[in-house]
Amino acid sequence: MSEALREPQQDRSRATRQKLLEASLESLAEVGYSATTVAVVAARAGVSRGAAQHHFPTRADLFAAAVEYMTEVRLDEIRQQATGLPSGEGRTEAIVGMLADVYTGPLFRAALHLWVAASTEDALRQQIVRLEAHVGRQAHRALLEVLEVEERTPGVRETVQGVLDMARGLGLADLLTDDAARRRGIVRQWSLILDQVLAAARR
Amino acid sequence: MSEALREPQQDRSRATRQKLLEASLESLAEVGYSATTVAVVAARAGVSRGAAQHHFPTRADLFAAAVEYMTEVRLDEIRQQATGLPSGEGRTEAIVGMLADVYTGPLFRAALHLWVAASTEDALRQQIVRLEAHVGRQAHRALLEVLEVEERTPGVRETVQGVLDMARGLGLADLLTDDAARRRGIVRQWSLILDQVLAAARR
Numbered sequence: 258m259s260e261a262l263r264e265p266q267q268d269r270s271r272a273t274r275q276k277l278l279e280a281s282l283e284s285l286a287e288v289g290y291s292a293t294t295v296a297v298v299a300a301r302a303g304v305s306r307g308a309a310q311h312h313f314p315t316r317a318d319l320f321a322a323a324v325e326y327m328t329e330v331r332l333d334e335i336r337q338q339a340t341g342l343p344s345g346e347g348r349t350e351a352i353v354g355m356l357a358d359v360y361t362g363p364l365f366r367a368a369l370h371l372w373v374a375a376s377t378e379d380a381l382r383q384q385i386v387r388l389e390a391h392v393g394r395q396a397h398r399a400l401l402e403v404l405e406v407e408e409r410t411p412g413v414r415e416t417v418q419g420v421l422d423m424a425r426g427l428g429l430a431d432l433l434t435d436d437a438a439r440r441r442g443i444v445r446q447w448s449l450i451l452d453q454v455l456a457a458a459r460r
Numbered sequence: 461m462s463e464a465l466r467e468p469q470q471d472r473s474r475a476t477r478q479k480l481l482e483a484s485l486e487s488l489a490e491v492g493y494s495a496t497t498v499a500v501v502a503a504r505a506g507v508s509r510g511a512a513q514h515h516f517p518t519r520a521d522l523f524a525a526a527v528e529y530m531t532e533v534r535l536d537e538i539r540q541q542a543t544g545l546p547s548g549e550g551r552t553e554a555i556v557g558m559l560a561d562v563y564t565g566p567l568f569r570a571a572l573h574l575w576v577a578a579s580t581e582d583a584l585r586q587q588i589v590r591l592e593a594h595v596g597r598q599a600h601r602a603l604l605e606v607l608e609v610e611e612r613t614p615g616v617r618e619t620v621q622g623v624l625d626m627a628r629g630l631g632l633a634d635l636l637t638d639d640a641a642r643r644r645g646i647v648r649q650w651s652l653i654l655d656q657v658l659a660a661a662r663r
Contacts, residue, residue, distance in 0.1 A: 289580040291494050366579070369632075373576045376569070376635050377492040386636050415649035422646065425632050426625030429572075432579050433589050443625065446618035454653055 274312050276302040278326040285367035290374035328388040335399050350448040360428035410458035479505040481529040488570035493577040531591045553651035563631035613661035
């Protein structure tokens, strides 16, 4: 086969894989872990079952790839959200609001289904723990940077970590009901608190 | 049958039901929602499958009762933890630490499995949302009381709600790895912050 002919086929294969991975995260967020099978994901992606099984012979293969993919997408989301924040007054509220948005979105919902499944499935757990530590560190670093504080200042590290945990909790609270109104009040108040607490570290 | 003979049988029946409900929460926390069936719960409780099915003919019956029971146990836990807190210095840290303990215990783990399952199962969701609102209100009220603050003071409501969300997030962070060391630092720092923020409301 000539290079010219092979190239488009590789492109198609990559595109199919990408569609399957996107569909697997959507499926996780919408129907949960047990119901997300290779067949269900193939149907959602508009890919034949045979083609799906070529990429992911087993459900374990699909999830191994989906967890990697989810990590990439979450890191992209963190980086993307960190740009375009206002400066001056309202910046902290924009930051905490952005965090709350990240943790209440479909990606967090997909992650939640995976974490809970991983809590009773060892192979999945090991993979997720490793990647989750990486996402956690990146989120923490990004938050320090946009808040314009140094971790060396005593208390800053734990303050910022607590805000990330609060955002995770807001995500959980939004799982079964629309929690947006309550969330807005908390985001506003915790932004005020954060500005007070971090003022010393910013000086 | 005379009253004297019926009474012990009713007691036995109540005790069996109680054993099944306790076993269902343990099973949820340890093996998750999909693996928690009437047969699994019966075996764990040391109850015959026939006796278990007499109490809970279907899995839906078991979960309907287990969700009610979990609500009771969680409210008991909140009430119990609220007594025996130290006064004076260290009180706020004891309160936030107690909250973190509640949200990282086996009961929260069982609840987490149920919430995630309920996010894709309508009947379960409706029941849980109703009971969860009640638990949330009681937890919020208990926290205001032990922190000795009034909700009328502006900002207090949202500050305290955020602390509950942070505790929920700490519970989630503890699901796949032992997060105790990180959690201690966050509890300490946010107790300091809480004392500063709530000082005005306590005066």
